[in-house]
Amino acid sequence: MDLRRLRLLFELSRLGSMRAVAETHGLTTSTVSQQVAALAREVGAPLVEPDGRRVRLTPAGLRLADHAVTILAAVDTARADLDPEAEPSGTLRVGGFATAVRSRLLPVMAELEASHPQVRVLVREHEPLEALGLLAEDDLDLALTYDYNLAPAPLPSTMRAVPLWTTAWGLAVPADASGADPDSPVRDLRRWSGHDWIVNSRNTADERAVGTLGALAGFTPRITHRIDSLDLVEDLIVAGRGIGLLPSGRPSAPGTRLLALDDPPVTMTAYAVTRLGREQWAPLRLLLDRLAVSAAR
Structure with missing residues (x-):
């Protein structure tokens, strides 16, 4: 399985359109479409289907995109181990409550723009219940949430929360x-x-x-x-x-x-919540580490 094609499918699952993937990777839309079609032939299953003038992932495409997170994270980890100078790259979708976005995420985004220009962060403002729902559906990579000591929020076993x-x-x-x-x-x-x-x-x-x-x-x-x-x-x-x-x-x-x-x-505690196993994906790991440093300040 070609990892470059797998990464394009991964990005398609996040960005939602061939055009957005093409713009992110400096390719033509036709090239992205051809690469995804080639990946479908490799795995022997259709990965996209028409959705009006656009396309959407098929059930098989969604499952493969889900596997892609773990596969690409493992590859990124291996590359970083062999080449500590390797730069993280990719698009992160973050949803969180307004205070966390304003006070913590925006300063970190400015730092990443200067230090890691190949890491792109897309922001959506959501309250915790909304953000966790989107995270469960793989429509977000990171949810910034909160709960109170008098009203602790239960977390699915498929997610991991780090207090900030x-x-x-x-x-x-x-x-x-x-x-x-x-x-x-x-x-x-x-x-x-x-x-x-x-x-x-x-x-x-x-x-x-x-x-x-x-x-x-x-x-x-x-x-x-x-x-x-x-x-x-x-x-x-x-x-x-x-x-x-x-x-x-x-x-x-x-x-x-x-x-x-x-x-x-x-007391209110803010959390960085990810799907279990996703936190080792290099761009997400980078963002989580920067948020932890920001919170410690």
Whole structure:
């Protein structure tokens, strides 16, 4: 089996079109098509089929592309062992929540652009449940996700998660609310039981964390607003429309107070999640190592 053809199939499974693969590798679309057809003859099975004006992988093509990740990773590892100067190359598809993309991934992408120009990173903004679903379908190579200590997220046995960083979260309330003392941790959450609560609209983690906090304090939080943007959460709090959890490292907007929670504390942990066995693919390994260094800073 020709590894060059296998790599083109691998890229086709990620980029979705012959044209995109051709542009990435400096080839013509016709050349890519011919190479994929030659690979199909080698393995004795059709690998692509028409899909309107484009093509898509057949079930056999999808299975071979899945094997290609492991095969190419092993080859890259062997080459690196024999030639430490060999440069990683390939296209990485990364999906993650906005904070991780903005604060961690973008700086690493800038570093890679300078140090490893043959590694290309494609970014999609997704909340954890969305990103893990895409990872399971092999529509992503890396998912940047999070969960809370009060709402740990189960991970399929086919995936591997590496913790990147942990952040304490507090209870954000209107600045003029009674008991809104930022210097005193919340000792009795029931004080806030009569308020409306705001949770994430695209992920269930903070709703579960809020529910656990309320249950431990003896009440059921009244969820009224579901918001994705942290800025919009703050706007609703300032307007007196509710209260919610926000990260402690984030400057509070005028009109809000962030109260510490320590009984129990609420912490969010961010993860780099890959499909099991994929993390040794050279471009992905490079990105994971850079993210780990960035998190350590």
